[in-house]
Amino acid sequence: MVRLSRLTRQALLCFLAVGCVMASAPSRADGTGWESVKKAGVLRCGAAVAPPYVMRDPKTGEYSGFFSELCRNFGQNVLKVKVEFVDTTWDNIVAGLQSDKWDLSMALNQTPEREKAVSFSAPATDYNVSFVYNKNNPKIPKSAHSVAEIDKPGVTIAVMSGTAQDKAISAVIKQAQIMRLPGNDETRLALMSKRADLLADANITNMLLTEAHPEWAVAIQPNPPLAQQEVAFGLRKETPASDVAVLNNYVNEQVKSGAVNRLIKTSVQAMLVTNK
Template sequence: MVLPRSSSLKAFLVGAGLCGALLAQSAAQAAESSVWQDVQKAGVLRCGAAVAAPYVMRDAKTGDYSGYFVDLCRDFGEKVLKVKVSFVDTNWDNLVAGLQSNKWDLAMALNQTPERALAVAFTVPATDYQVSLLVNKDNPKLAEVKDDISALDKPDLTFAVMSGTAQDKAISSVIHSGKIMRLPGMDEARLAVMSKRADVLVDASDTNHLFALANPGWTREILPKPALAKQGVSFGVRRDISPADLEVLNIYLRQKRDTGDIQQLVDKASIEANAAK
């Protein structure tokens, strides 16, 4: 057998290496699927919908969805992807799991937390979020309480919160002596405070503010100090989404936020939520 000269051997090895790299790149590109191409082939964008006004709302009679994340999901699907949009009813306990198991393509109104980031990817925030507290201003147990969260951690106080939400996680991290009443929905949590079975309603600051505006006679809002669970509110997507696909939705959201369109949608949803109440 005749061995190639050193220069020829070097060229041969370099060429083989380049071929190997190109083949690996081609294989990687073939293995990497496009979420939006799959959605366009299916002809429908599926949005996981767990109700929490004014982000996501659902008419009990018609089943129709509204809210500013609903508006964003519908607008992105119809105007960017050019497909129909379907809203899939779920709850906060199952919103992430359904995204992981491909029951929907987007999870609406997910708070950005490190724990959730282990399971899903996030878009840039559409809006910002903070947990607030709402109490009955005539409740004698809360007469001296202002905004110090530690002053609320007492055995005789009960906190009503929707199970599985960011609010649930946030209040559970700071309340150790008080009782936490975890309920399946926000209507049940609000009713618990209205009926005085619970003392404190735990929810997002904007939704608590809506509820306070609708019930000015007895409510008092508390913004805890230090701030409780201040974070962005985003769309959740599967972790295997390609950077290019994620950037498509991020560009859309940044433009909508920078132009003030999202704030207009928030105001519209807030008016609808109060009208419904």
């Protein structure tokens, strides 16, 4: 039997370990950015529900909403690949992108905190936080137009956990109670069942609620605007600048041509029909 020196054995073990890692590595490690996506033949879009940005039919699992359409069109028409939507939550939307569970995070608010972790495309639209309440709720002043007027003991504000609006109200609400819930359906139900006095959400999302229920739903648009931000696609930090430029060109073209506004209107109309 041939005896191997200690140094030789260590080298052999290192070689075998590296070989195992390379064999188990995902195929996307073979390339970077859109090169990797094209090799895989599929663009993975991280999807956390937030109507009308990202919507999911509970019966079919099909995705709609204007950011879903933007991601679908980018994959099919620009990269020429299939598009796959990966279910996630707003608590995991950044972490999943960092760990390569998907290639783009949809409808991500560009905040300083997130900019440390991921990169952003050109913005597709802007965003701020509004509040919806039942006009018959005596706790809420009918002429309220500021956070201070609703930040009172005994007032409960429902919000989707981990979202930009969660972070925004957490920074300014000092006395009211914040009820953090996992999704849009849960926050709306909390308001409609009167477990919550207010619902904090994106201005465009809350517009859907007030238009669907004009008989009771009233919106408060804080003055000055709360958490005015841009909404874009999130990408991993290591995405090459040339690949970011490809996505930026696509987004800017969609905004400039009016396609984004048309998609927003279509998504809003679809939501209103669904909520009737």
